[in-house]
Amino acid sequence: MKKRIVGISGAVSFVVFLMLFWAVRHVAAGIPEQQMAGRWSGEGEAAAQVSCFFSVNSGITSDRIEELEHSVDGALAEASVVQESENPGARLWADAYSASGTITMVSDRASLEADAVGIGGDFFLFHPLKLLSGSYFSGNDVMKDYCIIDEDAAWQLFGSSNVAGMYVYINGIPHMVAGVAERPRGRLEEGAGLDGPLVYVSYESLEQLGQNHGINCFEIVMPNPVTGFAEKFVRDNLGSDERETEVVENTSRYSFLPRLKLVSRFGLRSMNGRAIIYPYWENIARGYEDILALVTLFEMVFLLYAVGTASVLAVIWWRHKGWTVKEKALLLKDKAERFWERAREKRREHRQEKKAGKMLERSENKTGPQEGQGGNLL
Secondary structure: OHHHHHHHHHHHHHHHHHHHHHHHHHHHHOOHHHOHHHHHOOOOOOEEEEEEEEEOOOOOOHHHHHHHHHHHHHHHHHOOOOOOOOOOOOOOOEEEEEEEEEEEEEOOOOEEEEEEEEEEEOHHHHOOOOEEEEOOOOOOOOOOOEEEEEHHHHHHHHOOOOOOOOEEEEOOEEEEEEEEEOOOOOHHHHHHOOOOOEEEEEHHHHHHHOEEEEEEEEEEEEEOOOOOHHHHHHHHHOOOOOOOEEEEEHHHOOOHHHHHHHHHOOOOOOOOOOOEOOOHHHHHHHHHHHHHHHHHHHHHHHHHHHHHHHHHHHHHHHHOOOOOHHHHHHHHHHHHHHHHHHHHHHHHHHHHHHHHHHHHHHHHHHHHHHHHHHHHHO
C-alpha cells in the first residue's frame, strides 16, 4: 500500500512538472516583443534578437546608431552570411531605436500632455501593437509628421477611438494620427509604466518638439550563424561600457538555463548600480522573467520529487525481485540460442524445399518431350 501511494504521488508530481513546463513555454511565446527572431527567421536560417539599453549618461545618438547600421552588412559578410533571396526587397536584418519623453498634443477639442516614445527604424516590427484603427508608420519614413496614440489619449483628445487620419498639433506642427493602439492592461503593465496616456512619434518629433530624455533602447534582429554572434556584435559596437549599458539576448532569455541562473541570483536581481531607466516593454519582460524563474524553482522541486520516488521504487523492486542478474543473463542467452537455432532450421528447410522443387522441374522437363513424340507417332 505504501509503495502504491509513493508511486501515485511521484506520477502526480511528474504530471505537475509537465504542466508547469508547458505553462512556461506558453507564457514566453505570448510575449510578442520577445519573439522577433522567430518571426524573422527563414526556413533553415537562425536569427537572434538583441536589445541594448542605455543610461541617461551614455551619450548614444542617432548618428552613433547609424554608424552601427553601416557596419552590419560588413560583419555578416565576414561571417560568410549573404543574402540569397531573389526578392529585391528581402533584408538580412532590421533594427529600431527609441527614446522616452513627454509631449503636448492639441486637438480641436482638448490639450493633452502625455508620455511619449520617440521611434526610429522599424520599431513596430519589434512591437506589434494591437491597433483599434489605422495602421503603423515607420521611423524610416521621409515625412516625420505621423503619430500613433493609445485609446486613452484618443478619447481625451477626440472623444472617440476611431480617429485615424485626423490631426493633432505638437508645438504648432500638425501630425496625422496614423493609428490608435489598444492600451495593455494588467498588474505588470501598470507597474511597468503604462498607467497613463501614451503616444508614439518619430524620434525627430520628440527631439525637436517635446521633452526628450535621450535614446534608451536599441533593438536588432539579424542572422546568428554561431551562438552569441549577434549579441557580441551589439556588445562590441554599443555595449562596451557596462556601467552605462545593458545588452540582452531576447531570443533565449526565457529558456531553461537563463531561468535557472536567475533563480541562483534571487535577491540580487533588484540591485542595479546603473542609471538605466528601462522602457515599459523591458520592465514587463523582466517581470515575466521573475515570475517564470519562480515557476522554474517549482518545476525543479516537482521533477526532483518524481525522480526521487522513481529511484526509491526501483531500489525496492530490485531488492525484492527474486532473481539475479546472472540468471536473467543465462535465460536471455538460452532464448537467443533457441531463436538462432530455429532460424537456422527454417533456412535449412527452405533450401531443401527449393532443391526438391528444382529436381522435380528437371524430371518433368525430361519426360515431357518423350510423351509428346509418342503422340505424334500414333
